[in-house]
Amino acid sequence: MKNHKLLNMIKEAQSKNRYVSEEAIAQMAETLGLPMAHVYGVTTFYSFLSTKPPGRHVIRICKSVPCCLKDGEMMAEAIEDILGIAPGETSADGRFTLELTNCIGACDQAPAMLVDDTLYGDLTPEKIENILQSFD
Numbered sequence: 001m002k003n004h005k006l007l008n009m010i011k012e013a014q015s016k017n018r019y020v021s022e023e024a025i026a027q028m029a030e031t032l033g034l035p036m037a038h039v040y041g042v043t044t045f046y047s048f049l050s051t052k053p054p055g056r057h058v059i060r061i062c063k064s065v066p067c068c069l070k071d072g073e074m075m076a077e078a079i080e081d082i083l084g085i086a087p088g089e090t091s092a093d094g095r096f097t098l099e100l101t102n103c104i105g106a107c108d109q110a111p112a113m114l115v116d117d118t119l120y121g122d123l124t125p126e127k128i129e130n131i132l133q134s135f136d
């Protein structure tokens with residue numbers, strides 16, 4: 001029951017600030033009488049939750065097997081080269097945060113990624129470059 005309540009609180013904190021701050025983690029721990037490490041552990045378990053402020057846009061590139069079989073790793077490397085960042089990092093200009101994620105339900109369009117809430121499939125390095133250029 002406490003974990004269900006905790007997850008709802010974490011999701012609310014994430015949707016309010018686009019990430020879950022250390023202060024929010026401490027407050028949730030105190031409210032629910034849970035160790036901070038537990039709240040932090042739950043927050044970092046889910047790839048759609050973050051404990052760091054994200055860039056203006058969040059890229060989630062799929063790392064699951066069907067995408068990997070269609071050069072998904074190469075697409076992740078293409079993004080890393082274009083932006084000069086590794087997964088988990090935010091570009092110096094604050095435009096993009098890059099995350100690796102499990103299947104995003106677009107295996108028929110593998111390799112696929114989300115930028116914010118928009119799905120892009122059948123990726124190639126050239127297509128990725130064009131997509132990223134369309135974001136401010």
Ligand code: FES
Nearest residue numbers: 062067103106107
């Ligand atoms: S495995 Fe990549 S979208 Fe499903």
